[in-house]
Amino acid sequence: MRVFNCPKDLLNGPCGGALEGKCEVNSNSCPWYYLMERFELLDGAPLLVEHPVVLEMERIFEGGEVNIKKSSFIKNLERGKAISVEFPIKLFEKGVREFRKVGDIYTIPDNPLGYPHISSTALGVWLKSKGYSVMPHLTAKDRNVIAITSEFRTVLEFDFEGVLITTGDWSGFMIQGKPVFDLDSSNMIRLAKLMFSGILPTGERFEVKERPFIAGTINPNYPAKLEGKRLARKILAGVDLVISQVVANRKVVREIPRILQEALKYSPHEVPVVISLLYPLKRELESVLRKMGIKTGDDIRRIVEEVSSLELGGINIIVFEETKWDEKLNEILDLLKEVF
Helix, strand or coil, rough: CCCCCCCCCCCCCCEEECEEECCCCCCECCCCHHHHHHHCCCCCHHHHHHHHHHHHHHHCCCCCCCECCCHHHHHHHHHHEEEEEEECHHHHCCCCCCCCCCCCEEEECHHHHHCCCCHHHHHHHHHHHCCCCEEEEEEEEECCCCHHHHHHHHHHHHCEEEEEEEECCCCHHHHCCCCCCCCCCEEEEEEEHHHHHCCCCCCEEEEECCEEEEEEECCCCCCCHHHHHHHHHHHHEEEEECEEEECCCCHHHHHHHHHHHHCCCCCCCCCCEEEEEEEEHHHHHHHHHHHHHCCCCCCCHHHHHHCCCCHHHHHHHEECCCHHHHHHHHHHHHHHHCCC
């Protein structure tokens, strides 16, 4: 099933940038959003339409499941207490080179909002050399299947703990470049699962004793019925956990169990959910978040209390403060120790 009037030329489903059904690129109605909203699926079969390269890899693959590396993040995820921290890329790009170990793992964004930052996998290699656990974000935007394969090979060769796979922010926000979406996020997840099991798109095989975990994304600001279908595609593709879009409202947290239940209509099991929190949640940021389709209206303590009341996997911290990054990180970590 294909849709040919998507402004981003996305394959097989809506991205996270359809705000109330409107595309963030041109404000037109998102064709994928309304198709997925109406379409009732039969036995999950139409949920995952696979890329020809992925299909060929599945055809020749004869291996079994490879166990996930038991990092501290995965161990704490199983307890519902995992803590990931988004690495402050801008501080690194300004010359800061001393960072401390916080939480279980550093996540590394891939060119957020289309702004050209340092490569997430290159920065991941640097952090690994300093002894940190890393989870780079890898996006489908501006990469064909060969480029994506190269990124996954890097993740394996440098022994990263995990990878977060997303569609990626629209590059046209900052730079007018030609978008390339050879795979969508679900096909990227499936490609990663196959590669992390020891097979390349060329058919070559190699040994993987323990594989990195594969994280996807979930947007609890989307309607539960639609987001449940999007999540089901990722579960069918082989995702191990999902990390949420920024949550800034208690009611949005309560939508997550509903999304998981919707996904179970089409997928065989649930996956752990890690909630992303932005701190400090300043008033001037709320209007920006709302433009991105993120519901606001609650302070951080109430949101953390709501998250702690549910059986979820953990918290992902995004500190939005460059000059006092360490100080603000300590504040939110202290709050998590107290409440979470």
